[in-house]
Amino acid sequence: MSSSYRVAVVGATGQVGTLMLQLLREREFPASEIVAFASERSVGRELDGGLIVQGLDESSIQGFDLALFSAGGSTSGEWAPRFAAAGAVVVDNSSRWRMNDDVPLVVSEVNPEALADHHGIVANPNCSTMQMVVALKPLHDAAGIERLVISTYQAVSGTGKQAVDELLDQSHAVLHEREISTPESYAHQIAFNALPHAGSFAAGDDHTDEERKLINETRKILADPSIRVSATCVRVPVVTGHSEAVNVQTREPLSPERARELLVAAPGVSVLDDPAVALYPLAIDAAGQDDVFVGRIRRDPGHERALDLWIVADNLRKGAALNAVQLAELLHERSLIHSHSTSSAA
Numbered sequence: 258m259s260s261s262y263r264v265a266v267v268g269a270t271g272q273v274g275t276l277m278l279q280l281l282r283e284r285e286f287p288a289s290e291i292v293a294f295a296s297e298r299s300v301g302r303e304l305d306g307g308l309i310v311q312g313l314d315e316s317s318i319q320g321f322d323l324a325l326f327s328a329g330g331s332t333s334g335e336w337a338p339r340f341a342a343a344g345a346v347v348v349d350n351s352s353r354w355r356m357n358d359d360v361p362l363v364v365s366e367v368n369p370e371a372l373a374d375h376h377g378i379v380a381n382p383n384c385s386t387m388q389m390v391v392a393l394k395p396l397h398d399a400a401g402i403e404r405l406v407i408s409t410y411q412a413v414s415g416t417g418k419q420a421v422d423e424l425l426d427q428s429h430a431v432l433h434e435r436e437i438s439t440p441e442s443y444a445h446q447i448a449f450n451a452l453p454h455a456g457s458f459a460a461g462d463d464h465t466d467e468e469r470k471l472i473n474e475t476r477k478i479l480a481d482p483s484i485r486v487s488a489t490c491v492r493v494p495v496v497t498g499h500s501e502a503v504n505v506q507t508r509e510p511l512s513p514e515r516a517r518e519l520l521v522a523a524p525g526v527s528v529l530d531d532p533a534v535a536l537y538p539l540a541i542d543a544a545g546q547d548d549v550f551v552g553r554i555r556r557d558p559g560h561e562r563a564l565d566l567w568i569v570a571d572n573l574r575k576g577a578a579l580n581a582v583q584l585a586e587l588l589h590e591r592s593l594i595h596s597h598s599t600s601s602a603a
């Protein structure tokens with residue numbers, strides 16, 4: 258078996274794609290060649306490191322061992338099965354395949370064993386779900402989670418590059434007393450505001466798709482459909498770093514002290530929890546870091562089996578690019594590249 262792979266990065270010019278390229282290099286993923294793909298708009302563009310962007314077509318996608326996708330749901334819907342049919346294992350950042358029964362939805366520290374069931378496509382969870390389950394997994398193992406009540410405070414980079422530019426433009430306009438242009442990334446002005454509308458409302462649904470992802474993906478990753486989840490996803494004028502207030506009701510009693518011990522020992526988690534000296538996780542500190550940061554660990558005075566937590570992580574890094582590269586590493590370490598037969602998903 259080859260231990261040096263031909264790797265495609267699809268969406269290589271985007272925020273997540275750029276970071277995946279950087280992490281593949283920094284973490285010395287055993288790639289014999291990396292090929293960058295993006296839309297027709299970018300074909301021929303030279304990226305940092307000298308890669309020239311290619312376009313997706315039936316001949317350009319042949320011969321890959323691995324394909325890391327971050328180019329949106331419709332591109333993944335069309336091209337991920339084609340890469341898989343041509344022999345690659347796809348790790349997909351979009352929501353397109355996440356809830357498909359044939360597609361494992363994997364967080365490297367939480368359910369790596371699920372990778373063994375792949376049929377050519379592996380899904381990377383939604384950013385808000387990803388950081389939350391890294392922190393919840395040790396608590397779920399110790400005491401069983403019965404119910405979660407979640408409020409998110411999500412950064413604009415979770416929407417894409419255009420939303421970051423819009424936040425900065427609007428902020429500049431407000432500070433210079435100029436009129437802001439009509440919002441494009443969101444329904445309302447995001448600068449100096451908080452929008453209870455992260456994601457979009459499907460026809461007839463009173464929850465956003467982002468809230469539905471938190472509910473459904475959490476249950477799939479923790480392999481427990483009985484967990485009850487209540488979620489409100491809020492977009493805030495932060496560039497990078499999602500924050501979450503999470504109320505965790507367990508089946509068995511769990512003290513804040515024991516939860517803190519479990520979180521200190523958990524892989525991929527850093528505990529920052531000393532409110533007396535104003536120490537707790539902050540989005541601006543989490544940006545650029547690999548870990549999921551947890552603080553404000555305390556008993557919910559309203560319920561004897563509930564705790565409150567504040568969970569923060571870099572949404573582009575652990576929330577997307579880092580986990581995708583960690584999954585590629587696990588697929589390599591577990592000899593799961595070249596091992597699949599394609600199924601209905603792929």
Ligand SMILES: NC(=O)c1ccc[n+]([C@@H]2O[C@H](COP(=O)([O-])OP(=O)(O)OC[C@H]3O[C@@H](n4cnc5c(N)ncnc54)[C@H](OP(=O)(O)O)[C@@H]3O)[C@@H](O)[C@H]2O)c1
Pocket residue numbers: 267268269270271272273274294295296297298299300313326327328329330332350351352382383384414415416417418419572573576577
């Ligand atoms: N941002 C996050 O926090 C986050 C977290 C988890 C998952 N994700 C997912 O990751 C994906 C990308 O997010 P992002 O923030 O990196 O977005 P982004 O900065 O807007 O980048 C989008 C990328 O997709 C490419 N693309 C668009 N249309 C394409 C097409 N028809 N064919 C091929 N490539 C195409 C773009 O290429 P051009 O430059 O040529 O347009 C660009 O490389 C999305 O599916 C998103 O849901 C993002």
